[in-house]
Amino acid sequence: MKSAVETLNPTRVRLTVEVPFEELKDSLDAAYKKINQQVTVKGFRKGKIPARVIDQRFGRGAVLEEAVNDALPKFYTQAVNEAELNVLGQPEVDITELKDNETLNFTAEVDVRPEIEIPDYSGIEVEVDAIEVTDEDVEKSVEQLRERFASTSPVERAAAEGDVVTIDLEAKVDGEVLEDGVAKDVSYTIGSGELLDGIDEAVTGLEAGGEATFTSQLKGGSAEGKDAEVTVKVTQVAARELPELDDDFAQLASEFDTLEELKADSRKRLANMKEYDQATQAQERVLEKLLELVEVPVPEKLLEDEVNTRKHNLEHHQLGQMGLNLEQYLQIQGKTVEEFDAETKEQAVKGIKTQFVLDELVNKEKLNVSQEELTEHLMRRAASSGMSPDQFAQAVVEGGQVPMLVGEVARGKALAVVVEAATVKDTNGEVVDLSDDEDEAAEAGETVEAAAESGDEEKAEA
Template sequence: MQAARPCVSFTEVLRAATSVGPVGSRQNPRSQPQGDRTVKSAVENLNPTRVRLTVEVPFEELKDSLDAAYKKINQQVTVKGFRKGKIPARVIDQRFGRGAVLEEAVNDALPKFYTEAVNEAELSVLGQPEVDITELKDGETLNFTAEVDIRPVIEIPDYSGIEVEVDAVEVTDEDIDKSVEQLRERFASTTPVERAAEDGDVVTVDLEAKVDGEVLEDGVAEGVSYTIGSGELLEGIDDAVKGLEAGGEATFTSELKGGSAAGREAEVTVKVGQVAARELPELDDEFAQLASEFDTLEELRADSRKRLENMKQFDQATQAQERVLEKLLELVEVPVPEKLLEDEINTRKHNLEHHQLGQMGLTLDKYLELQGKTAEEFETETHEAAVKGIKTQFVLDELVKQEKLNVNQEELTEHLMRRAASSGMSPDQFAQAVVEQGQVPLLVGEVARGKALAVVVESATVKDTNGEIVDLDDEDETETAAEVAAEVTEGDAAAEKSED
């Protein structure tokens, strides 16, 4: 039986989602018919992912922008003898120079003419263009070029022949024993003892950390409860406290995991305040009634088996989607824009250094040391992940268009609720943040790509390691696929963010 969903209002998100076009399509509105306009534009393909637009604009087309420029300058300057805002154009030209007016007018007009040229050529542009004014003759013409990255044209081949192998769903008695034992550990009780601390005992300790002989401001903690052997505190503490009775004290050296001196060696003094022995409850029907809604240990074990099977089925589905995606990418030739790749790599590095590692108090160098990687290996891995992320987004977006897939309100709501849960926010809080940060198109894209990947998985042949055909028909398959696709393109979806 599914848990009841909370009554959540996503009105703002859904309203914003209605303005989002198909994933991968141009979001710029088409220019309206311009009558007898004589603006000319041409497109030159520099490579499969970059074009040069050449635009010729007759000077009369700058009239509106020139008028706006004079009006703006009028509001910013004063000239003796004229009221503010009433300075004639000829006086502005004489006093401040016609060049200043032209510069203001051209800066105002360029985005409009560039957008119209993009729309006329039906380009899906990525990022900002590099604009070069090649000719500007007062009263005659404005000519400029704009180089910009575009989405490559992708041909999706027949993918119905994809075959992958995944782990079989097998739950052993040992798996169930481990699960029940973990539950048993949660219900352990402790009894203070007057003896030396041993493995498995719970000790209450005071800690003091020094670096270079000075006690750290955040290096003192009192009354910390620690289970010997759990590995949850500092390396070396187990050996230090074992053999100590209440009141005993020891000093050891350890590398700090967090705080102001994270990653540095510290001299740590530990004083034991209490030693308590842990006592586990007997594995019987009474324990089942204490730890669950079941009356017997047999029922508890049966439920554990079912939960483990569900978990392994979820892992199996995720594995299938990841491996099908790998096979799909191997089938498709996807050129990657250089500037987009550079931006994606920089985004991934920034997120790692300033968000993930920053929260853990680690530097990139320390992280690489802990991971046992060189800087060169890190650069290679980041490059490969960025390339895969961009290719994944391009291919799945093309499939969304090819298969004419849409995202409905229920699917978006489900995705929002899952994302909210993983972020630790309430659905309403998450929805509000999504709207305020303009992230609705990003989430719509994640769901749409998940649906595209689910279509490919559905047509693929998936077998487990026992040679059995795996049936992945599941109501959560699309959402799981959305999470897989989002994880691969995690670098802030640079391609989607750049396309406007």
Template sequence: MKSAVETLSPTRAKLTVEVPFEELKPSLDAAYQKIAKQINVPGFRRGKVPPAVIERQFPGAARDEALNDILGAKYVEALEENNLTPLAQPEVEVLKYDDEGPLEFTAEVDVKPEITLPSYEGLSASVEDLAVTDEDVAEQVDALRERFGTLIDVERPAQDGDFVVIDLVATQDGEVVEGAEIAGFSYKVGNGGMIDGLDEALVGVGVDEEKTFTTQLVSGELVGQDVEVKVKVTQVQEQELPELDDDFAQEASEFDTLEELRTDVRERLTRGKRLEQAAAARDAVLESLLEKVEIPLPETMVTEELNARRANLEQQLQYAGMTLEKYLEDEKQTQEEFEADLERRVRDAVAAQFLLDEIADKEELGIDQAELTQHMIRRAQQSGQDPQEFVNHMFEHNHVPELVQEIRRGKALQILVEGAEVKDGSGNVLELKNLQADGSIGEPAAEGEEPAEAEETTED
């Protein structure tokens, strides 16, 4: 077999492949044998029909059958021969395929770009200070108090923060909107996320009083259209919170005093903030290295990732009962700003993948079965799936190579971060090497022992 490669762009190549007849013959012979077992020809036993008879009966059938096998095998062989890593399915064109002549075909495909790795020793980056304020602690303690609060009926109009029981119906042109009628629904005033305008309408409404307002639905057939919503309050309750004292601490936790509870809350918040800071550090170190190298990106790959992220966002918004327009309004972004920001993040993410893959190859990073299993279990937990079902799905749909790449990229990023100097806003050097998955700082790993891997807390 002869092959030649034409570089169409830094991320796209065209292979031209010529396969001589002697290399085609085994596939053709196998194709004739396969067809012979499938047909009945008078005078011949099944499986013993000569190729010449098959060709008279079914002209070209064996050549077509063999072609599928030959193209795939020779395409892979040509990729290996020219040291190309494909990123997508190729566009194949058969140029010549005669009865006794060679097979000639071309294959255009997006390929992994060649990257000249810059030095990644001694990188530096900075992140914001880790800060847990008294207000942060108080907010968490108050949230715990609410869990132990009691609801008491009150004879006054509803206020922000009250719990109300409501009947609600939405109509358009006097007709009830399908799926927009509820009764006896418990709702916290000011909670948001149900119907635009509901919280404002409920404030000042007493028991057995009604309020009508105009709003737009965010889901269903009438999404984006004006509807009239009538809400009736049938019960108003205010929440009575327990006193902040040692008795509350003993009821709500394993601690004897309120001060011990607050200390524990502060420590848990600190560990969470430390993980957030570590994630920011990883992003900052990776960004500092990306600034040192130009990585050409396959536009088809970027487009596919853009489309996937848009679809994922739209699905999440649909589950949350929110339109993209409302989301952008809350984020104070225009459509153009959103698209520009999304494309920037996608391009950075794709470039980071190529860069980390290159580092993983250079460092000859591998993984073992235990690491793969642990990674799959963590991924299953993050997505709320049964671990065994997730593992089965990954193997059945051949997603394991993708998971292996994820682990190798994580290891490559860990090498970058551990070799970098990361300081916070106050100039303190961050201790990242011994950071544990729960946000605590562990003891230095013994020689030859891998440190515990901190979980990713952010995702591009």
């Protein structure tokens, strides 16, 4: 077999392949065997029909077509390996010449990873938010904890914001009560915004036994998106009572004996959270600077596929879980279809560039992924997916996605290398040292995943 490579542009090549006919022998034998099992010819047992009879009855062309379809992937892969190409996606194959008992010639156009030159990144400088935990931050944290330990007690008065009301609901569309439009004994905190639009105004001022009617657009159910006439009846009004902020509360809500100890722990936890946010911010901004330094051509077909994947995931997964369609989502976001398309394309380009650049860094820095690192990454991914580690691991193996996970870990390590080499200062002008963070590579991996979110480029590689 002979093959030659023609570069069409930085991200696409054309392979020209010439295959001597004798190299088709195995595929021809397999074609005759397959056809033998599929057809019957009077006078011959199934599977025992001579090749010349198959040629006469069904045509040599049918055999050649079956053989070529069987052989093409093997010859294509061989040509790719000989040329040491890093291909992306599926090739567009064109058989240019097929002469029986002489030759098979074909071309294959396919996207390839562009060659990327990684410049010196040690000069990257970024600024991040300074870590500051104020007294107000601590008070807010403690107040949120206090809210969780609130109790309720029935009251004989009109309902007001913050009260917990028990209500019955009935929704009508075009005068007809919906089958799924009746609910009894629903507990609702006025002002929480957790039910229908307009319900806060409707129940405020009502006492137990009172009812009101209002119009609201349904967010789910059989009449999702339609305006409904909703009747709400209040069966009980209860006031929320917050515990006193004292040492007794600290002992009730935590492992601490005093309120001061509880506040000190809240301050420490808030500082840890802000440190994590600061590290994430540093990684995001270093990544932005790195991408600005590198010229990365993006394959058109890969970009098209990535854009379509992002749109599909948004419409059929994320929005579906929220009970929204794309039109409603854009209305809420205040975006036009054109703005959404442009934003999606921009995000897709960034995701692809991120993978290309960091993969090149993995090679340049000779970074490897240990079994321990892969296991830790799998545990984190399992936790975020809501699956057990065993379930997630099984899904990954069955889906052939282990290389994808390895790639995610390696890219996280590559970004961590760049962050460590960069100069990071906070808004106070102080140098931020992230090198002591044991979870730096893991956090960087999460930053990479966010940048390349829903990217299936790795899966598309041949």
